[in-house]
Amino acid sequence: MRLGVLSAVLVALTGLQATAQEIKTEDDKTIYALGLSIGRSVKMFDLSPAEIEIVKKGMTDALTGAKTVVELDQYGPKLQPLAKGRQERAGQKFLENAAKEKGATKLPSGVVYKELKAGTGATPKASDTVKVNYRGTLITGLEFDSSYKRGEPAEFPLGGVIPCWTEGVQKMKVGGKAQLVCPAKVAYGEQGSPPTIPPNATLVFEIELLSIGGQGADVPRADPPKK
Incomplete structure (x- = not known):
């Protein structure tokens, strides 16, 4: 380390x-x-x-x-592009290693899906509302969000969250638990989500699918991808 x-x-x-x-x-x-x-x-x-x-x-x-x-005025403006490139490099390496883990599957978008506990219930569709417990971290291990710490599950329309969640949670069954490793392009992209999620960040989520149905919304959301 x-x-x-x-x-x-x-x-x-x-x-x-x-x-x-x-x-x-x-x-x-x-x-x-x-x-x-x-x-x-x-x-x-x-x-x-x-x-x-x-x-x-x-x-x-x-x-x-x-x-x-060196002069800070000359090299200071180069810091942001350097950080962007390094974030992308570290994220790609993390994704490659995650995809090699036993039981891991790389989805079409680049998301790495790994079942941690098999569920026995129904599988949600993108149009469904789901209730989950989850924990989100950066690849450094720094936790930026957790329903466990808030003391209550999150409930949201599956089609209204970051694309990584929409794709990954549809592979789960109620009662199951999975890990999603999300490339920046299907998470928060170049903008990030200040102050907790930096630009171009690869994210790791552990998600428990508790139920399908109901109303409400309070988890990681993203604007529709820009064309």
Whole structure:
């Protein structure tokens, strides 16, 4: 597992690693949140150990006022395209590995479907309303949504959610549980869903299909794909 960029920088600059006990005041907690925000942003770049060292040098030079190797005005605009390419690369690798797992099936859209528990009930159609429990994570394992944490299942029209769900849940039977690995193009695409889902993000969902029928809607939705 790669060393977190922010932790590496702090160790390099201070020789110390903060502990939870040292984060006491409201300012401490807010500054810690700044660290979380920076770390999560940098993690999008899928950096190698050598690249982490370069990030450390850039942050050290900025914090100490040293002469910089490049001009931020020139290279700053290149950060977003780099992040996009790295996200796509990491997502594709994750999808390829997921498709190789025992019991996994790659669907026509590129979604990787894996049954975790067989259901015995009916199978929904795209026009149905379904009730599910689910958990959604980024490929880093960071959880961005969970009906379990909210303490109640989600109920929604299957044709009104992200395409990955519409396609994948139709393969399930009531009582079953499945994992969907969703390419960005059938999830939230280039826009993402700020602040929790970055652009071009491959997503992982674990879904339990509880029932078919009923009314309501409160889970991951997306606008119709742009032509």
